[in-house]
Amino acid sequence: MTDAYIQDIDRYEGQPVTIRGWLHNRRSSGKIHFLIVRDGTGFLQAVMSKKAVGDEVFTRADHIGQETSIIVTGTVRADARAPGGFELDVSGFEVVSPSADYPITPKEHGVDFLLDRRHLWIRAERQQAILRVRHEVINAVRDFFNSRDFILADTPIFTPAACEGTTTLFPVQYFEDTTAYLTQSGQLYNEANAMALGRVYCFGPTFRAEKSKTRRHLTEFWMVEPEVAWANLDDVIELAEGLVASVVARVLDRRQRELKVLERNTSKLEAVKAPFPRVSYDEAAQLLKDKGLPFEWGGDFGGPDETALSEHFDRPVAVHRYPSAIKAFYMKPDPARPEVALCVDVLAPEGYGEIIGGGQRLDDYDLLLQRIKEHGLPQEAFEWYLDLRRYGSVPHSGFGMGIERVVAWLCGLEHVRETIPYPRMLYRLYP
Amino acid sequence: MTDAYIQDIDRYEGQPVTIRGWLHNRRSSGKIHFLIVRDGTGFLQAVMSKKAVGDEVFTRADHIGQETSIIVTGTVRADARAPGGFELDVSGFEVVSPSADYPITPKEHGVDFLLDRRHLWIRAERQQAILRVRHEVINAVRDFFNSRDFILADTPIFTPAACEGTTTLFPVQYFEDTTAYLTQSGQLYNEANAMALGRVYCFGPTFRAEKSKTRRHLTEFWMVEPEVAWANLDDVIELAEGLVASVVARVLDRRQRELKVLERNTSKLEAVKAPFPRVSYDEAAQLLKDKGLPFEWGGDFGGPDETALSEHFDRPVAVHRYPSAIKAFYMKPDPARPEVALCVDVLAPEGYGEIIGGGQRLDDYDLLLQRIKEHGLPQEAFEWYLDLRRYGSVPHSGFGMGIERVVAWLCGLEHVRETIPYPRMLYRLYP
Numbered sequence: 001m002t003d004a005y006i007q008d009i010d011r012y013e014g015q016p017v018t019i020r021g022w023l024h025n026r027r028s029s030g031k032i033h034f035l036i037v038r039d040g041t042g043f044l045q046a047v048m049s050k051k052a053v054g055d056e057v058f059t060r061a062d063h064i065g066q067e068t069s070i071i072v073t074g075t076v077r078a079d080a081r082a083p084g085g086f087e088l089d090v091s092g093f094e095v096v097s098p099s100a101d102y103p104i105t106p107k108e109h110g111v112d113f114l115l116d117r118r119h120l121w122i123r124a125e126r127q128q129a130i131l132r133v134r135h136e137v138i139n140a141v142r143d144f145f146n147s148r149d150f151i152l153a154d155t156p157i158f159t160p161a162a163c164e165g166t167t168t169l170f171p172v173q174y175f176e177d178t179t180a181y182l183t184q185s186g187q188l189y190n191e192a193n194a195m196a197l198g199r200v201y202c203f204g205p206t207f208r209a210e211k212s213k214t215r216r217h218l219t220e221f222w223m224v225e226p227e228v229a230w231a232n233l234d235d236v237i238e239l240a241e242g243l244v245a246s247v248v249a250r251v252l253d254r255r256q257r258e259l260k261v262l263e264r265n266t267s268k269l270e271a272v273k274a275p276f277p278r279v280s281y282d283e284a285a286q287l288l289k290d291k292g293l294p295f296e297w298g299g300d301f302g303g304p305d306e307t308a309l310s311e312h313f314d315r316p317v318a319v320h321r322y323p324s325a326i327k328a329f330y331m332k333p334d335p336a337r338p339e340v341a342l343c344v345d346v347l348a349p350e351g352y353g354e355i356i357g358g359g360q361r362l363d364d365y366d367l368l369l370q371r372i373k374e375h376g377l378p379q380e381a382f383e384w385y386l387d388l389r390r391y392g393s394v395p396h397s398g399f400g401m402g403i404e405r406v407v408a409w410l411c412g413l414e415h416v417r418e419t420i421p422y423p424r425m426l427y428r429l430y431p
Numbered sequence: 432m433t434d435a436y437i438q439d440i441d442r443y444e445g446q447p448v449t450i451r452g453w454l455h456n457r458r459s460s461g462k463i464h465f466l467i468v469r470d471g472t473g474f475l476q477a478v479m480s481k482k483a484v485g486d487e488v489f490t491r492a493d494h495i496g497q498e499t500s501i502i503v504t505g506t507v508r509a510d511a512r513a514p515g516g517f518e519l520d521v522s523g524f525e526v527v528s529p530s531a532d533y534p535i536t537p538k539e540h541g542v543d544f545l546l547d548r549r550h551l552w553i554r555a556e557r558q559q560a561i562l563r564v565r566h567e568v569i570n571a572v573r574d575f576f577n578s579r580d581f582i583l584a585d586t587p588i589f590t591p592a593a594c595e596g597t598t599t600l601f602p603v604q605y606f607e608d609t610t611a612y613l614t615q616s617g618q619l620y621n622e623a624n625a626m627a628l629g630r631v632y633c634f635g636p637t638f639r640a641e642k643s644k645t646r647r648h649l650t651e652f653w654m655v656e657p658e659v660a661w662a663n664l665d666d667v668i669e670l671a672e673g674l675v676a677s678v679v680a681r682v683l684d685r686r687q688r689e690l691k692v693l694e695r696n697t698s699k700l701e702a703v704k705a706p707f708p709r710v711s712y713d714e715a716a717q718l719l720k721d722k723g724l725p726f727e728w729g730g731d732f733g734g735p736d737e738t739a740l741s742e743h744f745d746r747p748v749a750v751h752r753y754p755s756a757i758k759a760f761y762m763k764p765d766p767a768r769p770e771v772a773l774c775v776d777v778l779a780p781e782g783y784g785e786i787i788g789g790g791q792r793l794d795d796y797d798l799l800l801q802r803i804k805e806h807g808l809p810q811e812a813f814e815w816y817l818d819l820r821r822y823g824s825v826p827h828s829g830f831g832m833g834i835e836r837v838v839a840w841l842c843g844l845e846h847v848r849e850t851i852p853y854p855r856m857l858y859r860l861y862p
Binding site for chain 1: 436438448451453454469470472498499500527528529530532535548549550551553554558559561562565566571573577580582583584585586587588589591601602603604605606609611613618622623625626627628629636637638639640650651653660661739752764815816818819820821822823824825843851852853854861
């Protein structure tokens with residue numbers, strides 16, 4: 001008897017196999033049980049007739065609860081009506097460990113109820129599909145950069161100073177007398193790494209103490225951040241386009257089954273091909289006004305603004321050259337028009353908003369020092385960062401892409417909380 | 432003129448190219464400058480003759496400091512004596528940004544001096560080689576699991592309770608009235624993920640507030656942790672063997688240049704092939720006694736014990752079945768001999784010590800609850816973990832592998848601090 005995973009079931013047509021898994025659901029009709037078995041790789045209907053297994057086994061199978069762990073043996077049979085194209089004709093059945101009163105039933109549950117039971121909720125077909133898409137997105141991102149000879153250089157989680165703003169920082173007592181802050185972005189370290197290794201990326205968890213409850217924010221989220229020595233704004237817009245197009249194509253290529261479970265309209269994703277439309281902040285501001293939104297030049301786009309902009313295009317849109325005043329201290333001003341910065345945000349379509357933010361970094365020592373002072377940042381903590389402009393400064397650019405937002409968009413989810421196994425939010429630290 | 436990266440220089444023999452990089456080192460002999468240029472992908476000697484570039488450029492090149500950023504154009508020429516097999520005959524030269532009094536010179540510096548300047552130290556050839564090996568190790572690990580259909584499922588960094596011990600936890604104020612702890616291991620969450628997705632791994636930073644200064648510990652380090660539903664101890668020993676052998680083979684295959692820079696004795700690494708020797712804790716204890724070490728049955732191996740054991744074998748050794756009393760609460764006791772646990776540590780050879788720890792998890796609800804109580808852990812915080820034994824428990828096993836220790840071993844380093852771009856230690860939070 002061969003041990004088989006459900007995802008590979010098509011290799012075993014007509015053969016006897018053993019499946020180890022859990023009872024996901026079932027129905028019975030007189031002398032036949034239809035057991036939906038899940039094993040983590042897929043779902044399979046196991047057809048058990050009283051005739052084939054005998055009275056005793058048949059009756060035992062009648063009394064097991066949802067999520068009971070079981071070992072089922074049987075013969076694989078092709079069936080065009082089955083979701084995966086195959087069913088199992090059961091010849092043997094063993095209960096490994098029982099499950100009574102499993103809390104998540106096929107009926108509707110509220111989201112707080114489900115999040116309190118996230119360790120069980122992830123067993124649901126829909127949640128598994130999302131997590132597999134997440135897996136695919138992350139691997140697509142890594143393959144994209146690795147195949148272009150970028151070096152993965154991890155940036156630290158414990159940092160001595162804030163990268164952007166201070167109100168959303170998580171402080172940590174670092175032994176007796178020091179305070180560390182959890183990283184909000186690997187970018188500053190990425191810049192040092194790019195000066196050493198040329199083209200780099202970091203990919204890790206980042207933290208923001210977001211006190212607001214929105215559908216786009218988690219306190220702990222994963223971000224990939226490439227940084228390229230000698231690259232300018234146009235270079236990284238092109239890199240960002242290539243990355244997003246490549247990730248979307250990969251998910252469409254390899255995760256059709258999951259997108260179907262999620263009832264995702266894939267035609268919208270198929271339109272996502274480079275080049276993306278590029279509009280300046282000025283043009284975007286005008287577009288919002290034309291749509292009747294109360295937007296004034298100089299402000300940052302709020303959630304509804306981003307939604308309006310991203311609904312306007314059939315693919316992601318690159319919005320560039322925001323006012324320098326609303327952007328971080330390390331952004332390079334446009335030499336042709338210093339009141340705007342050489343920066344870019346990429347907004348996902350269908351109202352999903354910002355998925356990428358980045359641009360060209362300030363590479364002039366004097367101007368950077370001036371900005372650090374203007375922003376009231378402690379110069380001492382940034383001496384190492386200033387060193388990058390002291391010793392052989394070069395033009396360089398990069399960006400960050402938030403994984404959860406990309407997954408929410410690709411899966412067509414309303415909220416990012418389902419895009420990560422254990423979401424962390426303002427009032428959510430368990431399980 | 433084609434822009435080229437030094438790592439691809441062999442594609443351009445006889446052709447004119449432009450290299451953008453930094454002056455790494457140089458020497459001059461009368462009418463010729465030999466400039467070592469680095470661009471992050473490699474090092475290349477650029478030969479500049481006064482005749483080819485003229486007096487003005489030649490004199491300018493005479494006065495630039497180490498790490499000055501430069502753009503060099505010239506023709507690629509094969510030269511068997513050059514480290515990479517090629518040199519550049521310079522026809523054009525441009526200084527982008529100066530560098531004066533670069534602090535890290537070719538002379539010897541103390542390690543604290545260098546760690547204070549880690550953002551610059553990583554530009555050194557040796558440090559770059561280590562970071563490229565790290566990159567390769569991480570990608571080898573991911574490819575290993577992905578090619579075996581494991582799903583990457585990220586476990587949270589913010590956790591409500593400690594996984595092992597409490598003295599080495601970093602607490603974080605989580606908004607007004609909650610304390611979170613930074614994860615020490617994704618394992619418990621991994622177990623829930625394995626019940627949902629079958630075969631999973633997590634790969635992220637983990638944190639231990641290690642107050643001791645040893646050559647094997649960082650406060651922030653990266654760990655990969657696979658977890659497999661239905662697997663037993665032997666299954667994961669085999670998985671661990673396969674992983675380590677695969678990572679070593681990949682680094683030997685793709686990073687010979689880096690290992691040469693590091694002067695690593697690769698014959699020692701070539702011996703690392705599965706199967707690895709397996710010894711029980713009992714046998715290991717006897718071996719230590721035979722070597723004259725003062726080891727008593729029942730204790731954990733200290734640094735010197737691990738060193739002695741790992742020097743005894745020519746490849747990694749799997750030590751299994753440690754006393755249950757010294758292992759974590761979630762370890763499954765050996766049914767044949769409950770005073771030992773179904774656990775395994777893999778020790779790297781050449782004295783590098785533990786790189787992997789894992790085993791089979793306790794899958795019985797009553798026994799797990801008893802252990803939680805015996806260890807004085809708050810039952811409430813572990814209710815979700817107990818749920819995994821309430822609803823369809825199955826045998827399952829996994830392990831964790833510390834990336835920095837593997838990199839230290841493969842690179843032949845004395846201390847883990849050079850294996851990560853920005854090491855975090857007891858007195859080290861900057862840069």
